[in-house]
Amino acid sequence: MKFNALSFAALLAAMSFNLQAATRNYIYVVGSSTVYPFTTTVAERFGKSTDFPTPKVESTGTGGGMKLFCAGIGVQHPDISDASRRIKRSEFERCQKNGVKEIVEIKIGYDGIVLGYSRKAPHAWNLSRRHIFLALAKEVPDPKNPGKLISNPYHQWNDIDPSLPAVAIKAYGPPPTSGTRDAFVELAMEGGCKTFDWIKELKKEDKHRYKSICHAIREDGAYVEAGENDNLIVQKLGADPNALGIFGFSFLDQNIDKINGAKIDGVEPTFENIAEGTYPVSRPLFIYVKKAHVGLIPGIPQFLDEYTSEKAWGDEGYLTDKGLIPMPKEEREKYRKTALEQIPLQSL
Amino acid sequence: MNNDANQTLEIVKSGLARRRRRETRFRWYGRIAIFIAMAFLALLLFSILARGISAFQQTYIAVDVYLNPEELAPPTPEHLGKVDFEGLIRQSLRETFPEVTGRRQKRALYRLVSSSAAYELRDWVLQHPDQLGKAVTIWVLAGSDVDMYMKGAVDVSVPEDQRRLKDDQIRWIEQLRQQGRLDLRFNKVFFLNGDSREPEQAGILVAFKGSLYMMIVTLALSFPLGIAAAIYLEEFAPKKNFWVDMVEININNLAAVPSIVFGLLGLAVFLGYFGLPRSTPLVGGLTLTLMTLPTVIIASRAALTAVPPSIREAALGVGASRTQTVFHHVLPLAMPGMLTGAIIGMARALGETAPLLMIGMVAFIVDPPQGLLDPATALPVQIYLWADSPERGFVERTSAAIIVLLVFLGLMNLLAVLLRRRLEKRW
The missing domain is CATH 1.20.5 (Single alpha-helices involved in coiled-coils or other helix-helix interfaces)
Incomplete structure (x- = not known):
């Protein structure tokens, strides 16, 4: 058996020596699972149409991606980070501390967050952000004494507003680690929360308490954490016609034969409405580029050129087929210039 | 009485x-x-x-193109890289359906063909430079929506605005089908391509090679290490010694540790301390080695214990040293059991995703790895990634990847059974 071990070791050594890569020749992207479908589409086209190798795209979530991105300069660190929200001040400072001084911020488009429901559902949903807040917050203002908070007493939608269907409140959504959840909480929940004047006032006096009221999601079973897998939420909605599901617009777009999007503040989640900005729960998506790696890793300027070209992110570009909502033309031009000239972010 | x-x-x-x-x-x-x-x-x-x-078949569509020598000559890779093959394919589609006008309609028409068609045409021309100047019919990948329709996965009874495939597109597809221009063929792409954003172009080659490389690393490390550890502990280590007991308890505990913990360990040690490159089969294999090692040690020790003491006593009785006893007599008899243990440990490692999440193997990788230091994914990770993709075409791809993984696992277990049958000695 000595022979066996030796031959394996020899094989292993041979394989690693022959192909030892001293430097990295492919672009390395990390970050948000929401931006992942878009970046991978560009990466694939870029790999096919140029002589550069296809970039490697890792799906780590926005926060995880920023952590890797800001760890330092060098081939072992990523070149680009996908984000489904803007970089945080703390992340920016961490980057600076680790020598990642120049970061190019490129907004790539918008994503709508959809409250979907099964096409088999007996009623159409028409919600306001206030409804969403009252249905899903951990603590809500007492209906009898609006200045005081009580733990969420609502069990059925029609308890909140008689015009809503008489079914139990149940929403499948992503866990706290998800960028979709962050955006949902900030846009939908906080949007509804602010409709109470005294809470809105609180924002100036006690920002911490304001956040803890508006951002806390109930934990008594009405909000079901369904994991990061949006397909799973879509499947669960099929089996449960009275439930709502929270996910990105691209999943509604791909499953339009099974899922309807709830109207929010009277606006339907359609491509046009999100692009025009009338649909209230939409967020920008970003990619962040390490300027120090331009020149170190081949192909970064060409990759950005492809990403910001009209045929990719334009009104009829291939990214819109994947569910990306394009920015208006002026904004596209502005960010294309940022990308091509690699103008770094000065501060937040 | x-x-x-x-x-x-x-x-x-x-x-x-x-x-x-x-x-x-x-x-x-x-x-x-x-x-x-x-x-x-x-x-x-x-x-x-x-x-x-159904994922083992794929829809192909026949496209007529005229290979204009003025545009295409000389047929070198440099020149053909600049040619607008997408335009050629679109032109051909427009000629097949001259009644289609308007931007929206045309876009819907172009979507019948996969976005890889242009690259397929380019590669075809590269291989057949003698065909320049002729009008040829070549078969290219159809779009995923067409493929789903051909496989009966599109419900046409629902209203038009509730499905991805519109009435016009279905009419075109039916027309193409009657002309014999659509064909379901064996899905080579699934076995020869890496990951892709388009379901019809996605394949498992990167994941398969990644898994294979990781298994080689894991086997090469965990088998000799595991056997050496087992032989020492079973045959040579002093009995009733505090430290030996500690080692034994720890090995048994490690076998029950959740696999994600090994992922964290791999992240801290191999990526953090040794600075090995992320997402590579080498790091994946090392991490899985940590995970399988306790299993291999335990199985090997059980195999050694099963060798009757009379064999050892007889060997010692005719004057063999302890090392000779072990290597000439005990080990050959225990080998089938050890091999089975190692292969079952490997089969478990093959199906692991959790430790690989931590070391960056959950990634979009298109180019197949050429060695242990090129980025790769693994089969279970590919399944996880596809299961999370919005496109409907990935549903069948996910299940097909599971089938491949099961076949891989089945083959490994079969190998374990065969080896045991062949090598096993009865007394």
Whole structure:
């Protein structure tokens, strides 16, 4: 058996020596699972149409991606980070501390967050952000004494507003680690929360308490954490016609034969409405580029050129087929210039 | 005396029926248990097969193109890289359906063909430079929506605005089908491509190679290390020694540690301390080695214990040293058991995703790895990534990847059984 071990070791050594890569020749992207479908589409086209190798795209979530991105300069660190929200001040400072001084911020488009429901559902949903807040917050203002908070007493939608269907409140959504959840909480929940004047006032006096009221999601079973897998939420909605599901617009777009999007503040989640900005729960998506790696890793300027070209992110570009909502033309031009000239972010 | 014996016989007889009934009952419990287990297995396999089997076929579409020598010559890679093959394919589609006008309609028409068609045409021209100047019909990948329709996965009874495939597109597809321009063929792409954003172009080659490389690394490290550790602990280590006991307890505990913990360990040690490159089969294999090592040690020790002491005593009796005893007599007899243990440990490692999440193997990788230091994914990770993709076409791809993984696992287990049969000695 000595022979066996030796031959394996020899094989292993041979394989690693022959192909030892001293430097990295492919672009390395990390970050948000929401931006992942878009970046991978560009990466694939870029790999096919140029002589550069296809970039490697890792799906780590926005926060995880920023952590890797800001760890330092060098081939072992990523070149680009996908984000489904803007970089945080703390992340920016961490980057600076680790020598990642120049970061190019490129907004790539918008994503709508959809409250979907099964096409088999007996009623159409028409919600306001206030409804969403009252249905899903951990603590809500007492209906009898609006200045005081009580733990969420609502069990059925029609308890909140008689015009809503008489079914139990149940929403499948992503866990706290998800960028979709962050955006949902900030846009939908906080949007509804602010409709109470005294809470809105609180924002100036006690920002911490304001956040803890508006951002806390109930934990008594009405909000079901369904994991990061949006397909799973879509499947669960099929089996449960009275439930709502929270996910990105691209999943509604791909499953339009099974899922309807709830109207929010009277606006339907359609491509046009999100692009025009009338649909209230939409967020920008970003990619962040390490300027120090331009020149170190081949192909970064060409990759950005492809990403910001009209045929990719334009009104009829291939990214819109994947569910990306394009920015208006002026904004596209502005960010294309940022990308091509690699103008770094000065501060937040 | 006679009376006594009769009495005993009576007691035995009266209880006999009950004992037999109990025996029969117990056998039935066993059969029912096996039946339930088999039913679940059959259900699982059936649902995966039913969903995944269609992915082994893929829709191809015939496109007529005129290879204009003025545009295409010289047919070198540099020149052809600049040619607008997408335009050629679109032109061909427009000629097939001259009635299609308007931007929206045309876009819907172009979507019948996969976005890889242009690259397929380019590669075809590169291989057939003698065809320049001729009008040719070549078969390219159809778009995923067309493929889903051909496989009957599109429900045409729902209203038009509720499906991805519109009425016009369905009419075109039917027309193409009648002309014999659509064909379901064996899905080579699935086995020859890496990951892709387009379901019709996505394949498992990167994941398969990644898994294979990781298994090689894991086997090369965990098998010799595991056997050496097992032989020492079983044959040479002093008995009833505090430290030896500690080592044993720790090995047994490690075998039960959740696999994600090994992922974290791999992240801290191999990526953090040694600075090995992320997402590579080398790091994946090392991490999985940590995970399989305890299993291999435990199985190997069990195999060594199963060798009867008489073999050792006989060897020592004719004057062999302890090392000679172990390597000439005990080890060959224990080897089938050790191999089985190692292969079962490897099979478990093959199906792991959790530790690989931590070391960056959950990634979009298109180019197949050429060695242990090129980025790769693994089969279970590919399944996880596809299961999370919005496009409908990935549903069947996910199940097909599961089928491939199951076949891979089945082959490894079969190998374990065969090796054992071949090498096993009975005494």
